[in-house]
Amino acid sequence: MKRPLSLRLHAALATMAITAATGAVLSIPEASAATGSASGYATQNGGTTGGAGGATVRATTGTAIHAALCGRASSSTPITIEVQGTINHGNTTKVSGASCNTAAGVIELKEVSNVTIIGVGSGAVFDQLGIHLRDARNIIIQNVTIRNVKKSGSPTSNGGDAIGMERNVRNVWVDHTTLEASGGEAQGFDGLFDMKDNTQYVTLSYSILRNSGRGGLVGSSESDVSNSFITYHHNRYENIDSRTPLLRGGTAHMYNNHYVKLNESGINSRAGAKAKVDNNYFEDSKDVLGTFYTDAAGYWQVSGNIYDNVTWSSPGTENHPAGPDPKSNTTVSIPYAHSLDAAACVPNIVSRTAGAGKGLLVSDGRC
Template identity: 75%
Template structure:
């Protein structure tokens, strides 16, 4: 594989050939893992930048430079991204093969592009925008806190937004996060409108947002779809999972937790095939809402766990006991996991930096993470992990400091987040399944370089990630519990993410230390 770190000055106008990119090489092997699934795989399929050059970018400007340095706007390219991409390192770049902007990652008037995270790739407050684009793959990235009001603003408040003649897009193993709803300045996490077709969103996390996403910007924007959503984890979303106007969507093996107002909203003739999903602790997860223009659904094998159905004048839920009122034909092959195991398999596989795991269709995860060959432009390796279960760190346990708090992705009945910071080994937190997140947080920036994760029964936790909860950056990863060290980091929240386990973990204490 040929890789080249892009190093032209930020903001410099670039024409094709100004940077010595190695363009199409039939032997080039992209870092993207797997092949497109769902509707992105039909009618020609989605291959992104396969067959073209592979370059490395650590800034938004370098991403734009890579697009602008191609021989043409359709020359295949894979852009490996690492680090944090934000407004401070993203500028508009000009060239014959691109059409970029300073306030977003712009894939406009282009085709045959892959953007793939290598290590931790975080787009912070900076959205990704597709317009008049085709054959695009986005994999293993986090996009967080993109705003349409306040400061800074980007991409109309959408984490990933597509509009105007976009087709064949595969977004895979992405983490899309907001920190509130429209009143806080955010819009959708995954929006498609104005003739966007043949899209798949797979193995992704959509969390903490007022709006999950839409297909169709209004009840007259009906020329979109089809779209596939599978093995995604929606959590703490108010509505639009998705909002489906006029389009066809295949929605299978997704885990929906804490849908606060409504979920899948099929309206204005939209048709949703909803297979083997798991809905938990949610209100009105399926139906036609906020309109008198009905939509339709075909339902099979779904589990509704602690779900409330409430019908009002403009809310027409499909349940209780949803039944099909249409039939949707699917033109591609797929294998369904049983709905009962969907929470566990999705929490193991969905999101960025989870090893690009997928389901084998039998409720088990397979790891297909690529091997990236070392090169002069390879990112700095993850810090080495030191795990010594019996060695107690010295210094003050910052988790016990005044004002320190705790939260997490879920909690099993009878357990509490606060139990991991009460100084007692007799109380504990467990996730609702075998995997989940537990966090310690502070009201002000706190420097942490070492944690001690203490299990009630040692050896249950398998693989893990330690994550900067403020930015989504992975600080380190490994297996087991005990004392874990990493470079000193100033943060307001630190998260221990349990990726796999041999049973239900019981975390008695999540201790944090400055050194």
């Protein structure tokens, strides 16, 4: 007999306010936002704490977000930016300063470190506007919705990625976000959560990724294999054509995720990549695990997963599904502590906890 789902809130953090720019609010209630603690690979390599210990600013425009970054004493001075309302092209301009490197039409976290961006209350919305990390370290993004970011058509932002990371990015925790599009490449969209060019120690947790042709990639080509140490847990992937993720080289850990309507393929491990796939629930989907669209093999270790109405294509020269009876073909050692929920409980737990506006609720391990 199943016990009721039990949930807990992350501990709240007291905050103080400073003026950032137009769009910043001067007074912030105590305990208005909470970041909790990072999990997965984001806990390694020194950990991920974002702006902990620094000042807190509230911003209602993209320009104010950039101004908060530029107003710091240095590019590494810790800061928490609480975001309220809708951020879009109309309110996001370039701001200059010695501690930032920003651009119009995108939230630019470039050559910066020790930053938290967190939506207030039910969360902030980044409408057709992506978040771009480049040469960045120790970043937290939490409780935000990012929708309909385009790489073609109008307006465009961030190469069509909701969140994109590239070039020497380290220690990023993305948590309780909703990342969504309204179609695939033909409609002008690209990936929801992309990593390339030496991005490492990243965790995506308690998030919803939906209605997109591409969920996300790790590595932009078969030669871009320096990206590694990625954790995906307690996320819901829904109505995604492929790339949940596409993993080229490196190591990734996927546990307690709910995958629904993966239309063409799911976890695509290739070019020597290793995926540890534990206690996930795959539902109404096709080819949820394997090496696809290439003959450059990848590998996986599987345990405790449920395959509910999953279909598998026949093997071919560039099509190597792990099913219909997935077996491990490698071993992966995980360096961090984690607790696995039973796969049968995952749909219920994830539906109650994942996404922006859920009060930062997490599972306490009970079904």
